[in-house]
Amino acid sequence: MSEDFVTIKIPKRLYMEIEKRVEESKGEFKDPQExxxxxxxxxxxxxxxxxxxxxxxxxEIKRRLRQLGYI
Structure with missing residues (x-):
């Protein structure tokens, strides 16, 4: 089953930062889209x-709050 896709716009500086993170991911991500x-x-x-x-x-939360004097 294939998914439909839409295009979005992001600032180029953000895209470049994402590209850098993809490269630093040591293969965890194949490209910025992923x-x-x-x-x-x-x-x-x-x-x-x-x-x-x-x-x-x-x-347990109530007990702790009582011990601390909050309730």
Whole structure:
């Protein structure tokens, strides 16, 4: 299954910095596009992940706050 792509514009200095990082990645990224896709996927997935605490973690947090005198 192939994906559709769109073109975006970024400042040339930013593109040059990305090229430098790709070169320094020692083969982890084959080109700037792959690097940019990776970074954007990371940012988007971080926003999708809400940090939720288990009931046990919440109780531990409350216990610590009580010990510190905050509640």
């Amino acid at each position: 690097y940019i896709e990776f970074v954007l996927n990371e940012v988007v997935s971080e926003e999708d992940e809400e940090e939720e605490y288990t009931p046990e973690e919440e109780e």
